[in-house]
Amino acid sequence: MPLRMDPAEPEPDWMLRLDAAEGIATLTLDHPDKLNAWSWEASRQLGKRADQIRFDDSVRVVVVRAEGRAFCAGVDLGMPEDRVTGRSPAEKVRNYYEGIRWVHERFHAFSDLPQPIVVAVQGYCLGFGFEFALMADIRVCADDAIFALPEATVGVGVDAGGDLRLAREVGAGWAKMLALTGRRIDAATAERLGVVQEVVARDALDDTAYAIAREIRDNAPLAVQSIKRSINALADRGLADALRFEAMSASVEFVSEDMPKGYAAKAAKQPVEFEGK
Numbered sequence: 001m002p003l004r005m006d007p008a009e010p011e012p013d014w015m016l017r018l019d020a021a022e023g024i025a026t027l028t029l030d031h032p033d034k035l036n037a038w039s040w041e042a043s044r045q046l047g048k049r050a051d052q053i054r055f056d057d058s059v060r061v062v063v064v065r066a067e068g069r070a071f072c073a074g075v076d077l078g079m080p081e082d083r084v085t086g087r088s089p090a091e092k093v094r095n096y097y098e099g100i101r102w103v104h105e106r107f108h109a110f111s112d113l114p115q116p117i118v119v120a121v122q123g124y125c126l127g128f129g130f131e132f133a134l135m136a137d138i139r140v141c142a143d144d145a146i147f148a149l150p151e152a153t154v155g156v157g158v159d160a161g162g163d164l165r166l167a168r169e170v171g172a173g174w175a176k177m178l179a180l181t182g183r184r185i186d187a188a189t190a191e192r193l194g195v196v197q198e199v200v201a202r203d204a205l206d207d208t209a210y211a212i213a214r215e216i217r218d219n220a221p222l223a224v225q226s227i228k229r230s231i232n233a234l235a236d237r238g239l240a241d242a243l244r245f246e247a248m249s250a251s252v253e254f255v256s257e258d259m260p261k262g263y264a265a266k267a268a269k270q271p272v273e274f275e276g277k
Contacts, residue, residue: 032068038128047106072129111135120209131162153182155262159250
């Protein structure tokens with residue numbers, strides 16, 4: 001298998017914990033010792049959780065939150081090295097392409113849930129973590145939140161649609177500024193750009209997210225879901241085609257010489273000189 005699809009852990013040990021009460025489902029990133037680092041396994045779990053939520057008539061809104069000092073500090077730096085294989089560079093590109101498309105499908109199952117999604121972000125929200133947060137309908141963050149798409153600094157393109165969703169939210173210019181530089185922005189800047197809708201003190205983050213969720217929950221569910229579908233139909237025009245192109249474009253970088261150098265340097269906190277090959 002070029003990409004392992006089976007669960008690596010029993011469900012009680014999943015990174016994504018799911019709870020539901022009073023019409024609100026809570027999806028919690030629960031791997032704080034690794035700053036909730038993302039992985040193929042986390043993507044698989046996200047798809048499974050989306051399937052659980054989708055047809056649960058008791059769930060009217062979803063809150064996404066995280067344990068620990070970071071929402072999600074990005075992809076597990078060891079992930080790309082040993083999960084995708086190929087008998088040749090061409091086959092490895094093909095396998096990355098299909099693997100990235102598989103991730104896109106899991107993300108789509110979540111972002112396209114009929115129920116609105118409210119995300120609460122604290123601390124680092126980087127790379128895949130930022131891409132995950134951008135799939136929510138409403139984003140609130142703590143005043144210590146830090147956002148970035150650092151993929152270019154380690155030799156890969158943004159591959160899960162975060163750059164595309166960011167362009168949808170804040171415009172192409174700012175999406176390029178952040179994705180091409182890998183620059184980090186603080187909570188105040190994220191609010192000014194429109195990345196998040198509200199910034200609050202860290203100890204008020206969960207309360208704020210659940211207050212918004214309760215407002216949504218108490219409205220007519222069919223009307224709420226209709227509104228989400230209608231706005232997404234406008235906002236996401238062209239997104240599916242762009243994601244297919246992104247999957248192919250990003251697959252090439254995963255077999256470059258720059259990528260392993262970039263990941264190794266990032267893990268070692270050392271500078272790197274890319275050669276473009």
